[in-house]
Amino acid sequence: MYYCNAVEPLFGFEQVDTCFAHWVVGPPKESELRRFHGMVASPNFPLSAERLRSMAELRVVSAYGVGYDYIDVAVASELGILVTNTPDAVTNATAELGLTLVLAVCRNVLGHDAQMRRTHRPGQPNPTFAQARMTHDFSSQTVGIIGYGRIGQRLGRLLEAIGFATLYTRKHGPLEGHRGYRDMDDLLAESDVVVVATPLTSDTFHLIDQIALRRMKPEAALVNIGRGACVDESALIEALDAGRLAGAALDVFEHEPRVSERLVALPQVILSPHVGTLTQETRMLMTRQAIDNVKAGLEGRAQNAVNAAAWTRNRR
Numbered sequence: 001m002y003y004c005n006a007v008e009p010l011f012g013f014e015q016v017d018t019c020f021a022h023w024v025v026g027p028p029k030e031s032e033l034r035r036f037h038g039m040v041a042s043p044n045f046p047l048s049a050e051r052l053r054s055m056a057e058l059r060v061v062s063a064y065g066v067g068y069d070y071i072d073v074a075v076a077s078e079l080g081i082l083v084t085n086t087p088d089a090v091t092n093a094t095a096e097l098g099l100t101l102v103l104a105v106c107r108n109v110l111g112h113d114a115q116m117r118r119t120h121r122p123g124q125p126n127p128t129f130a131q132a133r134m135t136h137d138f139s140s141q142t143v144g145i146i147g148y149g150r151i152g153q154r155l156g157r158l159l160e161a162i163g164f165a166t167l168y169t170r171k172h173g174p175l176e177g178h179r180g181y182r183d184m185d186d187l188l189a190e191s192d193v194v195v196v197a198t199p200l201t202s203d204t205f206h207l208i209d210q211i212a213l214r215r216m217k218p219e220a221a222l223v224n225i226g227r228g229a230c231v232d233e234s235a236l237i238e239a240l241d242a243g244r245l246a247g248a249a250l251d252v253f254e255h256e257p258r259v260s261e262r263l264v265a266l267p268q269v270i271l272s273p274h275v276g277t278l279t280q281e282t283r284m285l286m287t288r289q290a291i292d293n294v295k296a297g298l299e300g301r302a303q304n305a306v307n308a309a310a311w312t313r314n315r316r
Helices: 004-010 016-025 032-036 049-054 073-079 091-106 109-119 148-159 184-190 208-215 235-243 281-298 310-312
Strands: 038-041 060-063 083-084 143-144 165-169 194-197 220-223 245-248 269-271
Touching: 032 049, 038 281, 049 073, 060 281, 073 083, 073 310, 083 281, 083 310, 091 109, 091 148, 091 194, 091 220, 091 245, 091 269, 091 281, 143 148, 143 184, 148 165, 165 184, 184 208, 208 235, 235 245
Parallel strands: 038 060, 060 083, 143 165, 143 194, 194 220, 220 245, 245 269
Antiparallel strands: none
16 A cells, blocks of 8 residues: 555554554444554544443544544543544645636536537537537636635635636634625525535534525536535435525535435436545645544644643543
8 A cells, every 4th residue: 555654653662563454455343443542533433432441441543634523522532532633634635626617517527528429420510519508717706615625725826817707705704814704695606616614513513404405596506525414415406306406516415425316317416426535645745644543542642633621620
């Protein structure tokens, strides 16, 4: 694996061989969890309250990525387990995928591709050349970004560099030095493309629901690079079926890794298998940062911590 060298900072610590083996070949058996002092976690192996309570030796968990909604942070904090993530490593690649999906939606790339293939007849002129759907210059389009952290800000810069106007909304209001803030309702109403770039929390669950979708322009599109459950997929499918929304591009799904058959059947939806960080360079950075987080935690230091205050009070 191209990121194997990233585990070198852990050499000399207990359980390195065990942790590394499971990183490569799959999740550990439940009976082995009690041995772990540190762990790199992913959504494929959720750390529920019950599971965390069974891991008597666990001192630090590093989420592999920026999201950590699959870890029961409240229980980890209660148990004195440090929870960390890798926020800096994922920014560029995730923003770049967001840009890619916005461009594909705005220029109907997949729609034209499908039409060319569907109407192709060997040796005959392809009617798509005369029937292709008209789109718009990027400079005439406005992209609204919901969630304006590292990824949202990076995406905004990329979009503006090629001519898009951008708007943003965030939980804590306008960000100093950044133009284009709107409240949620105005952003939805004004945007030609809405990009969801928020983590999943109790506040953002189904943030894009039936009411939010009805505020969007019927010719607008929705892009989700945040978390699947930030969007009510049933409401999204209903809006697309009814023609109240022109299209969508989704890298994340509400019931991931299961994908709704109704979504798959919609030709105006681009489906991407949660690959926002799936580049060699970014995965190497994520691995290094996750390992560094574990090493720091085992040494008693909180690095990229999401529960630093509670961990300090209750640490094991």
